[in-house]
Every structure is written in C-alpha cells, then in structure tokens.
Amino acid sequence: MGALQSLPGQPEYIDLAEKTGFSFEQIGVLHKRFKQLSHNEETLRRDHFNEIPDLACNPIRAQIVEAFFDRRNFRQNGEGTVEEIGFEEFLVVMSHFRPPSLHMTEEQRESVRKEKLRFLFNMHDTDNDGTITLEEYRHVVEELLSRSGALGKETAKSIADAAMLEVASISMGHMEPDEFYEGITFEHFLKLLNEFEIESRMNIRFLNMDTTTLCK
C-alpha cells in the first residue's frame, strides 16, 4: 500500500490518468480510499457504501450509491447496472466531478457541461428510458424533502408538478389541451439548466486529501 504512493509511474496509473484526467497523486490518494472502503478487496459493492457513516444522513444517499453502479456513467455507452465495481470504474465516476481546467475552449467547456448534466440526468432517470417522467421527478423531490421532517407527500407532489410544468413551458412553449408531455428528455434538461453554470458548481477539490486520518 505504501509502495503504491511512492511509485507515481505505475503503468496502470498512466492509463487511468489519461482516461480520467486525474493526476498521479490524485489517483494514488483515491486508490487508498478505494482500498479503505472495500476493505482491501478488489471490488466495491453497495454495502460497502452503506457503511460510510456520514453518508447515512444524506437524503439522496440511495441515488448517489446507485450512480456508482450505473453503467451509463462508465463512459462506455453501456446500460443497466452492475453489482460491483473495480477501481477503474470508481475513478471514472469520480472524474465527473473534476473542475474544468483554466484554459479551455468553448467547445471543451460545452462538452464538460454536457457530461456533468448527463450524470445528473442519469441520476434522475432511474428506469433508463431516456426521459424523466413525472413520477421519477416526484421521487426526486420526495427524497430531497425526506430528511427535512417532511410536510407530507402532497407538498412534494405539488412542487414536482410545478417544476414539471415549468419544464414543459420552457421546452414546448405551446401545447394543445389534448397533448401530453411525456417527460424531460436530455435536450430539455440541457435547456432547462442552461443558466445553471454547472461546470463551475459541480466540482470537488481532489487535492489535499488525507485519507489516513479519516478512517470512516
């Protein structure tokens, strides 16, 4: 374990660094964390995630854990879920949270935005059909309100309804009374969160991590 840290030039690291864009130190630290979480096994499973105590009081814990096991986030155009992930998949999922580098062209920035929004979209679209239906959106809002001493499912429903209405108004503009809005597609999602500046908000600092002290 200690050896891994001091050998930055590990061949698999080079491969991973290229794939995910992390630096060698960051990969080393994340590898340490991976081993810690998985109790030195080769793969992580869902119950390993459930053991993290801080995560327990997070209202969207289930969705976060699911995101790690969702094939759509592995950048291999896969679909469906897996039961366990290796370090490479762990790293790929984490790389969605890397901040954009300072000197980026507009297209690169745009693609980073799309990627991050795609991650969010996948988290909402649990049944994998490419649209976020009203039911799924309701579920999202319910989860968000679940830890907050909920005022009941009704309020969550009305909030989700209002939100859905807004999306429909923005994306569709004009609809006949008989038409039915199927759900939020990825294009609509992009349009909706256009002003959200997700590329500057959905980031984690990957430096200065000292996992040895945090044995949780």
Add this chain to the structure above:
Amino acid sequence: MRNFNIRGESVRDVVSGSNETWIRPARSTQEDPHDHHGNSTEHKKAFPVLAFNFEHVRKPFEISMWILLALLMKLGFHIIPRISHVVPESCLLIVVGLLVGGTIKAVEGTNAPVLDSKLFFLYLLPPIILDAGYFLPIRPFTENLGTILVFAVLGTLWNVFFIGGTMFAVCQIDGAGLADVDLLSCLLFGSIISAVDPVAVLAVFEEIHINELLHILVFGESLLNDAVTVVLYHLFKEFSHEGSVSVGDALLGVVCFFVVSLGGILVGFIYGILGAFTSRFTSHTRVIEPLFVFLYSYMAYLSAEVFHLSGIMSLIACGVIMRPYVEANISHKSYTTVKYFLKMWSSVSETLIFIFLGVSTVAGPHDWNWTFVVFTVFLCLVSRVLGVIGLTSIINKFRIVKLTKKDQFIVAYGGLRGAIAFSLGFLLTDSKMKHMFLTAIITVIFFTVFVQGMTIRPLVELLAVKRKKESKGSINEEIHTQFLDHLLTGIEDVCGHYGHHHWKDKLNRFNKKYVKKWLIAGERSTEPQLISFYNKLELKQAMMLVESGSTSKLPSVMSSVSMQNIQPREPPRRRAMPSISKSREEEIRKLLRANLQNTRQRLRSYSRHDLMIDPFEDNVSEVHLRKQRVEMGRRMSHYLTVPANRQEAPPVRKVGFQPEHQVFTYDDAESPRSAEMKPRSAAVRLLNELPQRSDQSDAEPNAKQDDQEDQLKLSRGLSDPGPNQEQKES
C-alpha cells in the same frame, strides 16, 4: 395692522453655517417678551396675524431642504435618459454638489456646509452598509470568502505600504517642497487612500450589471477592508505624533487587527441573534417589526463604534445573521417594508454623500501640490493593478474556478475610492499637511469616480465580460441547487474528504436541529428550504395575478401548457364521457366568459381598495396563511392528479375572512379552479371535466343541476371577495 416679527438674523444666515453644531443660541426668542412689553406700554399692538419665525424650524428645515434637493436632482437625471446612460449617477451628483457649493460660495463668500465626519459616519453611512449587508447574497459570498479576505486584508496592506513608502520616497525629492512630510504621515495618508470604498463601488457597479462573481469579489472586498483601514488609521494616527513606531507597537497593531475584526463580527452576531429572537414574538404586533430590524442593526453599529471596533463588519454580521430567521418570522408586509425602507434610506444617503462631496470640494481649504497629487493618483492605480495581479496568482492555486485575466482587470479597475477616504482625511488634526492630503484625496476620488466610473461600462462591453443573468426564481434551479449540494456532500463523504460542502452541510444540520427551534416561531421552524421557496414563488404568482387582473392580459402565462398536459394520461374510457350536449356546452361557455369579464371589471374597481384596507392587519395569523397555502398546494395536486371518477363533493373552500387574505386568497381560495382559470381556454376544459366529477350515474337533469350548482359556486367564488363575503359561506 399686521406686524411682522422678524428675528435678528436675516435670510442669508439660513444657508451659512460651518461644520460645527447647528444649534443657534436662543437669544432671539428672548427678545420677544421685551418687544411685547415695550410695545404694549406705548400703544396697543395689533395681534400678529402672520409672523415669521424661522429659527424655530431652522435645523429640520435645512436638513429637509438638502434631502429634497438631492432627491429632485436624482429625479431629474432619470428623466433625461441620454445623460444617465453615459454618466453614472454618482458623477452627476458630485457635479451638482460642485454647482451648489459654488453658488453658495459666490453668494455668501462664507463657508458652505461641509461633509461633517460625524454626520457621515453616524447617519449617512450605516443605512448603505445595512442595505448591503442585509441583502448580501450569501451563497456566492461564502463560496468566495477566502478570495475576498485575501483581497481585503492582504490587498489593502500591500496598498498602504506601497503607496505610503513610495510617497515618502517621492517626498524626499528636492524641489517638491515636501520635505517636511515624514514617513509616518505618508503611511497615514496611505492608509486613508488605499481602501476601496463600498459606497462608490455600489453606485457604479449597480449600473453595469456584471456577473455575480465579480460583483461579490469587489463589493465584498470593499466591505471587509474596513477592519484593516480602521486599525491602520488609528495606529498611524496615534504614532504620527510621536514620530516613530516600535516593533512592539507593530505587533500590537496586528493583535488589534484581529480584535477589531473579530470583535466587530461578534458584536454584530450578538445583536443579530437578539434581533432574530425578538422577531419570534412579534406575531401580535406586526407593525413594529421592521423597526426591530433597523434598531438592532443600528445598535450593533454604534456599539462597535464605541469600542473602536469595525462598525461596518458588525453591521454586516448583524444583517447576515438576522436575516434568515427574521424573514421566517415576520409578515410579508413587514418584509416588504424592511426592504423598501432600507433601499430608500440607502438611496438618500448615497445621494447626499455625493452631493456633499461636491460641496466640500468647493468649500474646503485646498493646498494643491502638483507632485504630491499626480504621484498619488498614479501610485494608486499602479499599486492596485500590481496588488490584484500578484494576489490572484496566489489565489488561483487554491480556487476551483480560476480568475481569468478579464476578471482581474475588472477587479483592479473597480477599486474605487470614495467618501470614506474623504471623511477619514477630514478627521485628521488641522495642519498644513492635512489640507494637502485632503486635496490629494479629493483628486483621487474624483479621478476614480469620474474616469473609472464612466469608462467601466464601455470597457465591460468591450471585453465582453459576463453579465448578470436574470434569475426568474425557477423552481427547477432551486431543486437542483439543493440536489447538487447533497450530491457534492455525498461525494465528498465517499472520498473521505472533509471539504467545503461537508462543513456547510454540518452547519445546516446544526442550524436546523437547534438554532431554528429557538429563533423561529411556530411551525415555520421545521419548514425545509425548498418548501419555503416554493411557497414564496406561489405567493408571488398569486399576487401578480391579482395585480394583472385589472388589465385584460395575463402576462404570467406565456405558454398554453397547463397542468393537464403533464398529468399521466388516464385510460381513454374515462375521457370519452359525453355527458353534456354541445348546446349545453355553449351555454356554459358563455356564462363563464361573462362571469370572468364581470370579475375583471369588478376587480378593476375593487382591487385598489382591497390592497389598501387592512384594518385587521395585526390579527392576521401568518401561520394560518401558510397553512392555507400548503393546503392549496395539496388540494391542487389532489384535484388534478385524480381527475375523473372521484365521488366526493367539490372540496370545501375555506375562505379566510381576514382582509389580508383577500389579497392572497383571491386565487388561493378558489384553488382547485384557479389554477385552471388562468388561461382563458382552460375554463372550457375545466367545464368539460366538471360533469365528470359529479356522480357517474348521470342523468341529464342531474348533470344539469350539478353544473349549475358548480357554476354558481364558481361565479360566486370568482366574484370579488369584498362585498360577497356572506354568500361565500356556502
């Protein structure tokens, strides 16, 4: 016969006055009895029908005249659009001040009123700072706090020593006639002139609408550098008499800095908590709620000033701490009052400050020294640019979102100086140096406000700096903001990294669990943020609807998408229920349209009344209102998501009879229908559904009866709440 009793002073004295007190001795009033005695013994004077007694009202009169003048000027600028687009308001106001000062000087020859430091620091500055602090956008502020602090503390320190040191070197040049300016005086001067001024920054940046990040960086810096300025100013002022500063004193200065800033924040914190706690109990005396906000904040400022702590930081801390709890407790009207009073006062203050700056420029004794002034202006610019560039290169190592060159330029260019520098200079002890300093300070202020203020707008456009995006209060964005917070916290936990989000989350949970229970009244204490956001949004929309009811257009609906479009499609058999004939439909349509028109007409005549009549303001229970809103949301979704086939009666409309509710519940009470009422065409849709809601075993007569009943209820419901209260109780 009429007798004019004119007091000793002439009208001329009305405007003259030094920066001393405004109090005139009362000797003039004592003359009265003498006059009367004297006159009455000689011949009986007629009772003075008209008398002229100006002394009596002199002080408030002059103050009001000044304020009125300032506001009329402000009004004038906005009527002439061409100028105000090119020249920022602050420049125009200073010019007005110059003109007024010039006029007074020409007419009088004596001194015009000058910007008294006491007046400035105790009366003019606090409203502006409170307005800024209370409405400080917390999220960008805390996210960039590190950067802001570095700019505020290190940036100002760098400015002070660079300008002070270099000016001292300049003063050593022979032939400049500045040999008597020693190092400490230079450093003192540096400490006065270095601080970025919040008033000037606000005045200029407000008009150019740059993006939030840059705005909060420059503005936050201008607020937080007050502590540094206070400490350095007092330090150098104390020691400029003695002529030297020892190392021990310097160390004490550093300690003093921490005491001043943290002490100021602590004082503000205490008053903020007190204010929040007090607001918990004000549900029965709503009218004085805004006063608590103002007074606690002002007390925080004054208390900090007593101990020479940083009053500005105290005021900011008080506003920031107090706001979330107070807003949860006070009524909507009090919130509006607080908002508008703060904006009003800060606007008046700002206007007065700039006008007085102009007047003081004309009035004050000047000592123009070319070398000193030119070098000061030049050095201010240079040190600002160097400071920003140098600090940014350090800061960018720690920032996720780096500052680009454009950002740096705007931050450097936005370092405006203003009235605080002038007032601090004015507080110096009188000496020849003081006049020279004041001249230089005024020149720098003029330069930054005029040159930089006027050119920053075209520069922003030229450099294509990102502008402020218009936020429409989208509920989707709010949902995703919260979602993202939790997501990032979760990922940080997975990484095992105790970062920014982790601590923020912990603070939030602590806040929710303990603090809110103490400081927020009633059940609002457990309301999650998303729900309060949603409620606010609904309230806003309802009020918009009421206001727009007097016009025929409904601006809030821009698309014809309604709730119906997003609900999951029911099985077709329910929809194909032809229970009313075409002719019936036409009748109903006509009736409904007529009613809606009637409503609109009635609204036109009644809406003003409703919004003004609030006799029972104090008795209105806000909790009830909120409950009603939640209820409305519940009922709306209940109704809409379970369309046909429900065998129950239309939900009972609980109409609040308190007049306050009439403003809001015009829509709320009619909740199941109101959401559908918004688009005209939806009215017909609704009617199509009405028959479906009634009993399934519909025979024509039944349906008809139900329709009419519903129809009546609908028309009653839509009618103005005022006169028809009794009818509604059905």
